[in-house]
Amino acid sequence: MSNDSTKKSILEADGLYHVYESKAEDGNVVALRGLYINMKEGEAVAVVGPSGSGKSTLLKCLGGLMKPSAGSVTLDENNMTRLKGKELVRLRQKTVSFIFQDGNLLPHLNARDNVAEPLRNQGVRSKEALKRADEMLERLSMPHRARALPMMLSGGEQQRVAIARALITNPRLILADEPTGALDPVTGRAVLDIFKELNEKEGVSFLIVTHSKEVAAFANRSLELRDGRFVAEHGAEIDVEDLTEGRELLIDDLGTVTLPPDLLVRIGGSGRYSVAVAESGMLTLQGESYSTIGELVLSATCPACKHDYGDSDEQECPSCGSSRPMVEASS
């Protein structure tokens, strides 16, 4: 079973914080606010959440591409936050591959050289690396474009090259940021079939950021990220367009629970609640002094970049992508 607690962890993070420091007037951005995650070998996990909630930041911190401001990341039972230089590179190379939101190919190398590059970095001879690159491009229905430079490829083709590059090293874990976002539905499904096959037959683990129903349905579970915190977990039947259904709230080891914004609005908003029932597996709260329903409204300006929403009821800031918070009406 994929959730078996005795199974080996492929990826763990604890107390993960990330702050983008800025000298600009609007100051620092806290992108991750104390995340915990434990992925078992062979699991497929999706991360869902609005634009600006920290999904890409999380992936980069988990894969060792960016050092988190605080907290630890353990990859294949090695604490990455303690490793440096060559050791870190070696651990990454043999365990994990990335698929970025925007292909992220080397612009001066053609498709097959881009795909072969990670193998060459591992010391595989160039001829052998190119042969395997051609096979992988074939698997992704891209052999005819093998000699094209990235700038000559469409967005979807670049994405397929990036996927081929990620798969070529036979990684045990794939971290993917909207991997099918740039693909048409048919190609997207073909890529997902490859992921499924790798997951089911070879036990490759996946952590995938996605807005796609199909991709989320492939995952064993989905974590809902809001403003840098995991607020809930969803099972395999997640509806990415309506996260209010079927979610389970998460309480961490410190006892922290963060309510999804829509749920906070439903219970009446922030304030004081007394504990009516607290027993094993059960907690009921009784509102005592809270801002009543109707007093919470969408914030008029973006707290991150000060964008003025005017009359719009957008949920995400069009200029910086942060999710729009609910605030108390000034009446």
Ligand SMILES: Nc1ncnc2c1ncn2[C@@H]1O[C@H](COP(=O)(O)OP(=O)(O)OP(=O)(O)O)[C@@H](O)[C@H]1O
């Ligand atoms: N290099 C950076 N410098 C400063 N702030 C950043 C940087 N990258 C991201 N941010 C901010 O950190 C927050 C999280 O960004 P992130 O890119 O992780 O969001 P996301 O969930 O991946 O969004 P999207 O769905 O649009 O890709 C946002 O408020 C964003 O503006």
Ligand SMILES: [Mg+2]
């Ligand atoms: Mg992103």
